[in-house]
Amino acid sequence: MSEQTKETKVIEDIGIDAGLEQLTEEQIEKTIMSVINAEGGTRLEAYTKTCVHCGLCSEACHYYHSHDKDPQYAPVGKVRNTMWNFLTKKGKISKEELKRAVLIAHTECNLCRRCVQYCPFGVDTAYIIALVRRIVHKLGITPQYIQDTAHSHAATFNQMWLKDDEWVDTLFWQEDEARDEIPSMRIPLEKEGADFMYSVIAPEPKFRTQLIYQAAVIFNECGLDWTMPSTTGWDNSDMCMFTGDFEMMGRLKRDHYECAQRLKVKKVVMGECGHAYRSIYDQGNRWVGWRDMPVPVIHSIQFFWELLKAGKIKVAKTIDKLATFHDPCNTVRGMGLHEMGREVAKAFYPNFVEMQPNREHNYCCAAGGGVINCGPPHKMTRVLGNRVKAEQLKATGAEVLIAPCHNCHGGLEDIIHHYKLDMEIRFLGDIIYECMEKPNAV
Amino acid sequence: MQPATAWDWSPGRRVVLDDVKKCSREYEWLEEYVASPDGESLAVPANFGEEGASMVVNGEPWENIYERVWYPRYSPDGRLTALAADMGEWTMCVDDTAWENTYGFLLNTRFSATGDVIAAPVQKDGEYGWVVDDAIWETTYEFANQFAMAADGSATAAVVQNVSFGQADIFTYKKGCYSVAVNGESWGTNFINCYSPAFDAAGKSVAATVRTSLYDYTIVVDGKPWAKTWPCAWEPVFNPATGDVCAAVRMAGRWGMALNGELIWNPTFFQVWQQQFSGDGKHLYAIVSPAYGKWTVAVDGQPWAPTFGSQVTDLVVSPDGAHAAALGADAGAYAVAVDGYVWPGTFAMAWAPVFSADSEHCAAKVERRGGKFTILVDGKPYKENFDQVWDPVFSPEGDKVLIRAIDNGKYCRIVVPVRDF
Ligand code: SF4
Ligand code: SF4
Numbered sequence: 019m020s021e022q023t024k025e026t027k028v029i030e031d032i033g034i035d036a037g038l039e040q041l042t043e044e045q046i047e048k049t050i051m052s053v054i055n056a057e058g059g060t061r062l063e064a065y066t067k068t069c070v071h072c073g074l075c076s077e078a079c080h081y082y083h084s085h086d087k088d089p090q091y092a093p094v095g096k097v098r099n100t101m102w103n104f105l106t107k108k109g110k111i112s113k114e115e116l117k118r119a120v121l122i123a124h125t126e127c128n129l130c131r132r133c134v135q136y137c138p139f140g141v142d143t144a145y146i147i148a149l150v151r152r153i154v155h156k157l158g159i160t161p162q163y164i165q166d167t168a169h170s171h172a173a174t175f176n177q178m179w180l181k182d183d184e185w186v187d188t189l190f191w192q193e194d195e196a197r198d199e200i201p202s203m204r205i206p207l208e209k210e211g212a213d214f215m216y217s218v219i220a221p222e223p224k225f226r227t228q229l230i231y232q233a234a235v236i237f238n239e240c241g242l243d244w245t246m247p248s249t250t251g252w253d254n255s256d257m258c259m260f261t262g263d264f265e266m267m268g269r270l271k272r273d274h275y276e277c278a279q280r281l282k283v284k285k286v287v288m289g290e291c292g293h294a295y296r297s298i299y300d301q302g303n304r305w306v307g308w309r310d311m312p313v314p315v316i317h318s319i320q321f322f323w324e325l326l327k328a329g330k331i332k333v334a335k336t337i338d339k340l341a342t343f344h345d346p347c348n349t350v351r352g353m354g355l356h357e358m359g360r361e362v363a364k365a366f367y368p369n370f371v372e373m374q375p376n377r378e379h380n381y382c383c384a385a386g387g388g389v390i391n392c393g394p395p396h397k398m399t400r401v402l403g404n405r406v407k408a409e410q411l412k413a414t415g416a417e418v419l420i421a422p423c424h425n426c427h428g429g430l431e432d433i434i435h436h437y438k439l440d441m442e443i444r445f446l447g448d449i450i451y452e453c454m455e456k457p458n459a460v
Numbered sequence: 461m462q463p464a465t466a467w468d469w470s471p472g473r474r475v476v477l478d479d480v481k482k483c484s485r486e487y488e489w490l491e492e493y494v495a496s497p498d499g500e501s502l503a504v505p506a507n508f509g510e511e512g513a514s515m516v517v518n519g520e521p522w523e524n525i526y527e528r529v530w531y532p533r534y535s536p537d538g539r540l541t542a543l544a545a546d547m548g549e550w551t552m553c554v555d556d557t558a559w560e561n562t563y564g565f566l567l568n569t570r571f572s573a574t575g576d577v578i579a580a581p582v583q584k585d586g587e588y589g590w591v592v593d594d595a596i597w598e599t600t601y602e603f604a605n606q607f608a609m610a611a612d613g614s615a616t617a618a619v620v621q622n623v624s625f626g627q628a629d630i631f632t633y634k635k636g637c638y639s640v641a642v643n644g645e646s647w648g649t650n651f652i653n654c655y656s657p658a659f660d661a662a663g664k665s666v667a668a669t670v671r672t673s674l675y676d677y678t679i680v681v682d683g684k685p686w687a688k689t690w691p692c693a694w695e696p697v698f699n700p701a702t703g704d705v706c707a708a709v710r711m712a713g714r715w716g717m718a719l720n721g722e723l724i725w726n727p728t729f730f731q732v733w734q735q736q737f738s739g740d741g742k743h744l745y746a747i748v749s750p751a752y753g754k755w756t757v758a759v760d761g762q763p764w765a766p767t768f769g770s771q772v773t774d775l776v777v778s779p780d781g782a783h784a785a786a787l788g789a790d791a792g793a794y795a796v797a798v799d800g801y802v803w804p805g806t807f808a809m810a811w812a813p814v815f816s817a818d819s820e821h822c823a824a825k826v827e828r829r830g831g832k833f834t835i836l837v838d839g840k841p842y843k844e845n846f847d848q849v850w851d852p853v854f855s856p857e858g859d860k861v862l863i864r865a866i867d868n869g870k871y872c873r874i875v876v877p878v879r880d881f
Contacts, residue, residue, distance in 0.1 A: 206491070
């Protein structure tokens with residue numbers, strides 16, 4: 019029996035509970051049905067009518083495996099307890115059922131899209147669960163911490179409540195620090211017409227400034243023509259996509275792309291984040307009306323791979339430890355960057371072992387899809403819901419886990435800690451910075 | 461700097477700086493060059509090593525040296541400004557003279573249309589607002605962003621936070637904590653969020669987009685919201701002739717245009733934004749997406765025939781309001797379109813088109829594939845390509861174009877009659 023099934027803990031989340039208190043039965047019914055009718059459309063109808071409840075998708079889900087094949091954690095089980103319930107009861111849902119639906123949609127599904135690959139009819143459970151989150155948003159019962167992050171996006175255009183001067187000051191600070199190592203080092207701000215704009219997610223200037231430092235060193239040592247903005251638009255992240263506030267998602271993506279357009283860059287290179295990539299290449303851009311990306315966006319995995327192949331990143335040393343590679347859902351199932359990612363990893367960690375399964379079949383970190391952003395009340399749900407990831411990691415015997423995604427880092431750190439795995443976790447940029455030739459360094 | 465009528469408009473090339481690279485040999489490192497509007501000066505932030513940093517203008521350093529200098533910009537009247545820091549305090553330097561006061565941070569300098577007013581968003585003692593010609597708003601706020609300035613510089617506005625809330629306090633936030641402050645004075649009414657404050661032509665009225673709940677957007681003019689709300693709305697713009705306010709609004713997944721709260725363009729577009737009125741207020745231009753994944757410009761709600769697959773940007777309306785130009789791109793190939801006609805040729809990049817004062821001619825800076833730059837006038841490229849070029853400047857009569865360019869290590873100003881393109 020899984021740890022979670024043994025526990026019958028009631029999860030309290032003031033964002034959900036206080037919101038629910040204020041709702042009437044009529045509001046619940048009306049909101050559910052209006053979102054289903056206005057936004058679900060034929061896509062939702064096609065999925066719900068096509069699903070034959072065969073359960074083949076169950077094998078895809080890490081929550082299902084981690085809970086000893088408990089069917090309520092199967093993708094089809096989650097749909098049954100959320101959207102299917104909404105549809106069959108025509109929105110007449112009790113508050114208890116609604117709370118369960120919020121918890122399923124926000125904390126027991128990472129929108130990782132692994133199950134889409136297992137369904138013989140291509141039913142996209144992640145789409146259905148995202149539509150449940152849209153209903154949750156419209157009802158005002160989104161979990162507190164991710165709602166707060168959405169508020170930060172809406173007020174500041176970044177997810178960490180950073181003020182405009184704090185962003186620029188952080189870049190100056192990192193530039194000054196890096197000059198001790200590389201005297202000619204620059205973080206070129208507002209360089210109109212540069213080849214590319216480098217964009218990051220807000221946790222980098224807030225908590226992981228070394229990643230900006232490392233990326234800047236890599237770009238400088240490769241002799242690249244790049245820039246960063248001093249205005250909003252620098253943060254490419256997007257929790258509004260995951261709360262179902264699509265209007266705010268569109269505003270964020272507009273700001274991000276308009277920043278690149280204003281700087282007249284030919285492309286955007288983005289840091290090691292998966293969900294921001296999904297927002298940029300798939301959901302945010304399309305909500306705005308761009309069929310593709312108006313300015314090409316290259317994920318760091320691909321960019322580092324291109325620099326390595328072009329001989330601009332030169333390997334100064336390799337590391338002998340046994341390493342494995344975690345494929346982030348949004349860069350791999352979403353964009354197929356799996357071979358590039360492991361080629362970069364293997365260039366520095368030749369002693370490499372694959373986790374099983376891997377590439378587009380890899381299990382999610384269980385932090386993605388905004389689940390980690392739901393904060394402390396839900397931490398154990400995702401940690402216990404990904405025992406299978408811990409088993410997958412342990413079986414590799416690796417000492418080093420390479421994960422080119424912020425959310426994955428957060429989720430995997432918790433898994434490594436909870437399941438007492440002795441692994442170091444690293445970003446690609448961190449590895450490249452350590453191991454590349456730095457001709458200008460003193 | 462002299463007025464444009466007094467600039468050197470004699471056709472031909474004049475070398476202003478014959479060894480641009482000299483600077484890079486003399487200083488630790490250089491940042492990006494900026495050229496003055498009249499083309500007579502070329503400035504660059506330079507680092508002097510241990511001593512600090514300053515601006516170098518036509519090869520000569522400023523007398524004053526700072527720990528850090530950035531954001532060099534020429535005002536429209538030709539004064540060179542830069543933001544400079546010493547001991548963690550920031551000030552504005554104008555032609556090598558620093559403002560008297562220092563601030564916690566200054567960023568992204570702005571100018572009035574004529575350049576006589578110089579201002580910047582400011583942080584002082586952890587509070588935010590505007591500083592205008594070295595005078596900070598009387599009231600500053602714990603947070604401010606989305607800074608706007610009246611065209612004549614007579615007023616400034618920003619979105620400000622009026623109510624404090626603690627970490628993850630989503631309930632106070634949802635009651636409305638943000639408003640717009642004009643010259644430091646808040647509207648008083650708070651909203652969930654405020655966006656894109658904009659001044660009318662006289663600098664007397666301000667409109668902004670607001671969220672009245674997590675799900676409802678509308679436009680507020682001088683603190684008074686429109687009666688209707690929409691699931692989403694973009695930036696408001698004043699009609700310069702009538703003072704009416706228009707904004708793109710979203711209904712049932714499509715976008716239209718509302719004027720004073722009533723629809724004037726039916727919501728049939730996949731996107732509408734960056735609208736601009738003609739100077740006489742009779743025509744309304746906007747970037748639109750008439751079909752999913754297709755972009756163009758609409759005039760009074762009617763889209764141009766040519767569309768672009770990737771994006772349309774940099775919409776510019778001529779001074780007489782009769783013409784419009786914009787940039788369009790398909791898969792990294794940029795083109796200039798004027799009045800619905802696409803100029804021949806595509807480019808690796810293009811910059812915002814510029815109209816002559818008489819609205820007869822249009823010019824744009826473009827980057828050719830391979831990294832060389834040139835200037836197009838009325839669709840025809842200049843005969844030379846350059847290593848670097850700045851936006852074209854028309855003579856006051858509109859019959860000549862000033863090209864400011866660096867090539868082969870020399871910075872020159874080149875005056876070319878329009879007929880020679
Ligand atoms: S977590 Fe992934 S595999 Fe499981 S239901 Fe959600 S999208 Fe499907
Ligand atoms: S979603 Fe697909 S795989 Fe899952 S139960 Fe339905 S039909 Fe079967």
